[in-house]
Every structure is written in C-alpha cells, then in structure tokens.
Amino acid sequence: MAPQSARSITPAKGKLGVLCVGLGAVTTTFMAGVENIRQGRSKPIGSLTQMGTIRLGKRTEARTPLINEFVSLASLEDLVFGAWDPIPDDGYESALKCGVLDKHEHVEPIADFLKSIKPMPAVFDQFYVKRLVGTNVKKGKTKRDLAEALRKDIRDFKAQHKCDRLVMVWCASTEVFIAPGPTHQTMATFEKAMDANDPSIAPSMLYAYAAIMEGVPYANGAPNLSCDLPAIEALAREKGVPIGGKDFKTGQTMLKTVLAPMFKARMLGVAGWYSTNILGNRDGEVLDDPESFKTKEESKLGVLEHTLQPKLYPELYGNIYHKVRINYYPPRGDNKEGWDNIDIFGWLGYPMQIKVDFLCRDSILAAPLVLDLAIFFDLASRAGLSGIQEWLSFYFKSPQVGAGLYPEHDLFIQLTKLKNTLRYLKGEEQITHLGIEYYEND
Numbered sequence: 081m082a083p084q085s086a087r088s089i090t091p092a093k094g095k096l097g098v099l100c101v102g103l104g105a106v107t108t109t110f111m112a113g114v115e116n117i118r119q120g121r122s123k124p125i126g127s128l129t130q131m132g133t134i135r136l137g138k139r140t141e142a143r144t145p146l147i148n149e150f151v152s153l154a155s156l157e158d159l160v161f162g163a164w165d166p167i168p169d170d171g172y173e174s175a176l177k178c179g180v181l182d183k184h185e186h187v188e189p190i191a192d193f194l195k196s197i198k199p200m201p202a203v204f205d206q207f208y209v210k211r212l213v214g215t216n217v218k219k220g221k222t223k224r225d226l227a228e229a230l231r232k233d234i235r236d237f238k239a240q241h242k243c244d245r246l247v248m249v250w251c252a253s254t255e256v257f258i259a260p261g262p263t264h265q266t267m268a269t270f271e272k273a274m275d276a277n278d279p280s281i282a283p284s285m286l287y288a289y290a291a292i293m294e295g296v297p298y299a300n301g302a303p304n305l306s307c308d309l310p311a312i313e314a315l316a317r318e319k320g321v322p323i324g325g326k327d328f329k330t331g332q333t334m335l336k337t338v339l340a341p342m343f344k345a346r347m348l349g350v351a352g353w354y355s356t357n358i359l360g361n362r363d364g365e366v367l368d369d370p371e372s373f374k375t376k377e378e379s380k381l382g383v384l385e386h387t388l389q390p391k392l393y394p395e396l397y398g399n400i401y402h403k404v405r406i407n408y409y410p411p412r413g414d415n416k417e418g419w420d421n422i423d424i425f426g427w428l429g430y431p432m433q434i435k436v437d438f439l440c441r442d443s444i445l446a447a448p449l450v451l452d453l454a455i456f457f458d459l460a461s462r463a464g465l466s467g468i469q470e471w472l473s474f475y476f477k478s479p480q481v482g483a484g485l486y487p488e489h490d491l492f493i494q495l496t497k498l499k500n501t502l503r504y505l506k507g508e509e510q511i512t513h514l515g516i517e518y519y520e521n522d
C-alpha cells in the first residue's frame with residue numbers, strides 16, 4: 081500500500097499532567113515505578129512506549145526504530161502526577177499499605193516524591209463501591225455540582241503544576257454493575273439525570289464527563305461503564321477529546337486473548353473454560369461484593385464469545401461452558417494466582433486438557449499499562465484524534481468500540497492495529513504481512 085501523508089501532530093513539549101482516579105495499588109505502583117525509573121534505579125519493563133520498536137517498510141530495509149523515537153511522545157521526565165481518592169493516605173502511605181513494592185528498594189528512596197502526592201477529595205458514594213468507606217469525599221447538592229468541582233480540580237492542577245496538557249486514567253475501584261439505560265443516551269438526558277441525582281449516574285461517569293468538558297483525554301482501567309455511554313461518546317466527539325476503555329488487560333484475560341485465538345487458528349474445539357483467581361488486595365476485597373464482581377464478570381466473560389465466534393463455528397464453540405470466579409484471599413495480597421482449566425477437542429473429537437497456573441503480580445502488570453495509556457492518549461489528542469480510540473484496545477479486557485462494531489480481543493491483532501495506527505499517523509506504509517513481493521518482484 082502506498083504511504084499516505086502524515087497527520088499533523090503537535091510535538092510533545094512541556095509537562096504532561098497524569099491525573100489518576102484512585103490512589104491505590106495500581107496508581108502508586110505506576111507513579112513510584114516512573115520515579116524509580118527516572119532516578120535510574122529500574123527499567124520500564126512491560127511498557128511498549130518505553131521499550132517497544134516498530135518495523136517500517138520492507139523487511140529488507142532494516143528500519144526498526146524505538147516507538148518513542150518514531151513518534152513524538154511525552155517523556156518520563158515531563159510527567160507530573162495527581163490523584164483523587166476517598167481514602168486520605170498520601171502516595172507514600174498508600175504504597176506501603178498496598179504492599180506491592182519493596183519498602184526499602186522502591187518506596188523509601190522516593191519517599192518525598194510519594195508523600196508529595198496527596199489525594200484530592202473524591203467524588204465517591206458507597207452505594208457504588210459497597211466495601212469501601214471514604215472520608216476524603218467532596219460534598220455537593222447535585223451530581224452536576226460534583227462534576228463541576230472535579231472540573232475545578234482539573235483546572236487548578238493544570239495551573240498549579242504548569243502543565244501543558246493533561247490526561248486522566250480511571251484506576252479506582254470497580255463500581256457496581258449498571259446497565260446502560262435511558263439517562264445515558266444523550267447529553268440532555270445525562271445532564272438532567274445529574275441534576276436529579278439519578279442513581280444511574282455513577283461517580284466514574286462524572287469523572288469522565290468532567291475530563292471531557294475540560295478537553296482532557298480519558299481512559300477507563302476498570303470494567304464499570306464510565307465513558308462507555310452514547311452520551312459521553314458523543315460529547316467526546318463534539319469536544320474533540322479521545323476516550324477509551326474498559327478494564328486493564330493484565331493477567332488471566334491477557335492469557336485468554338492469546339490462547340483462544342490459537343485454538344481458533346488451528347480449528348480446535350473448546351468444550352469448557354473454567355477460570356478462577358485468588359487475590360488478597362483491596363481490589364479483591366471490593367470484588368468480593370457480588371455487585372462489583374458482576375461488573376468484572378461481564379468484562380471477563382465477553383472475551384471468548386467475540387474471539388471464538390460460536391455463530392460462525394457452532395461445531396467447535398457452540399456449546400462452551402465458560403466460568404470465571406474471583407475469590408478474595410487476604411494472605412496473597414497483590415500476588416494473584418489465576419488458574420485456567422481448558423477442555424479442548426481435536427481430530428475426530430478426541431478430548432484434551434490444558435492447565436494454566438499464572439502466579440502474577442496484579443499491579444506490576446497493570447502499572448506499565450497506565451503509563452502507556454497516558455502517553456498514547458496524549459498522542460491521540462495531539463494528533464487530533466477524538467472519540468473512542470479503538471487502536472488502544474491492546475490495553476483493555478473489554479475494548480470500547482463504535483456502535484455496530486464488535487471488539488477485537490486477539491492480543492496480536494490489537495498490537496498490529498496499534499502499530500499500524502502509528503504508521504498511519506506518520507504517513508508510513510501499512511504492514512500487511514503479504515510478503516509476496518519478496519518472491520515475485522525481480
């Protein structure tokens with residue numbers, strides 16, 4: 081395919097403020113990680129924006145720059161951090177309580193930096209996260225007042241930290257399950273519902289609304305709806321702001337989106353997939369509540385349906401028993417263990433089994449995703465992209481897509497989509513992997 085002209089991208093100059101909703105395990109691991117890396121104590125392992133390369137042109141051209149040399153991205157040095165949390169602990173106290181990072185190696189050496197991150201009072205309501213009690217909480221007569229208070233926080237943060245640009249990433253607890261309804265359809269119904277304190281408007285929606293109204297790109301790392309509403313999507317397009325979600329794709333689901341495409345590629349059948357997890361952090365405690373778990377369950381269950389396409393392959397995938405469990409087990413803290421038992425069948429229907437036991441670290445897997453999302457959403461904004469950023473599906477368990485589209489879950493198709501979008505932005509040739517030209521053009 082002939083290269084097209086590059087889009088104009090405003091260079092990443094000046095400070096980028098990264099506003100995280102929630103100052104818990106994922107956020108503190110992300111922020112402390114960036115600071116440790118900036119101080120030369122660690123490497124940005126797990127981050128595509130920091131370590132990834134991109135092939136350009138033909139394989140014979142040997143052009144494979146680092147992604148962050150190919151396209152202008154905010155540098156780690158230019159990131160400044162802010163957060164909201166209903167729990168008043170600063171970044172240092174929270175990092176110690178979450179217990180993800182080694183106190184002596186990665187927390188104490190940057191204690192002053194972490195102490196400087198004090199959570200702004202949150203828009204929080206226990207109705208939406210049953211297992212948490214918050215004291216650092218905004219007060220307001222209506223949900224619209226609360227959204228306006230968030231907008232003021234955003235403007236104040238930008239001015240105080242002399243930021244050139246901002247991005248917001250939802251790294252807060254998973255809210256109770258809410259199905260999209262009439263109040264979520266248009267900005268008129270949404271704003272009316274804010275004024276009426278309608279229970280269908282959750283705090284995560286107010287953060288998304290506030291971000292977009294302030295022109296700040298918004299990424300949702302949890303499975304609650306947040307910006308995945310027709311009203312918010314239309315607002316994002318109208319204001320020219322990039323949005324996306326949902327739910328960071330880190331452990332078990334990441335494995336699922338690698339294994340399931342493999343079964344389909346080889347036309348192997350799947351009879352059942354039983355996934356169970358134990359984890360003992362605050363996220364696990366919140367997810368122990370059936371209403372928050374339901375939100376997570378929906379996000380995790382959708383993956384197989386869209387990847388295996390049972391309607392296209394009814395003999396192979398028409399009768400799968402798919403179960404996902406999350407069990408709160410405090411002794412493990414942030415170190416999750418995820419087991420998968422997969423019953424597959426092959427030639428002549430003979431059954432086989434695959435067992436996966438992933439002893440992972442939840443926030444260690446999620447932190448580089450927060451970094452990449454902040455950096456790529458800022459790029460999207462500087463490149464003039466707005467609305468849903470499907471090219472960043474790579475980072476999400478339950479990618480938000482436009483009306484009438486099904487989400488692409490296959491991790492490697494998602495990566496191809498991401499890299500082809502970068503090539504597109506820079507006017508480079510798309511890589512189709514056809515490759516016939518190596519053999520047929522003399």
Ligand SMILES: NC(=O)c1ccc[n+]([C@@H]2O[C@H](COP(=O)([O-])OP(=O)(O)OC[C@H]3O[C@@H](n4cnc5c(N)ncnc54)[C@H](O)[C@@H]3O)[C@@H](O)[C@H]2O)c1
Pocket residue numbers: 101102103104105106107164165166167178202203204205209212250251252253254283284301302303327328329330331361362363366441442443445446
């Ligand atoms: N770690 C992973 O691998 C992973 C993967 C996918 C999704 N997630 C999601 O990311 C989120 C964060 O995970 P975590 O392990 O850091 O959890 P955590 O419980 O350690 O931190 C979440 C923080 O959000 C705060 N919070 C809750 N409601 C809030 C609100 N309305 N406004 C501001 N702050 C609020 C809580 O007080 C808490 O400090 C969860 O929703 C989790 O499901 C995590």
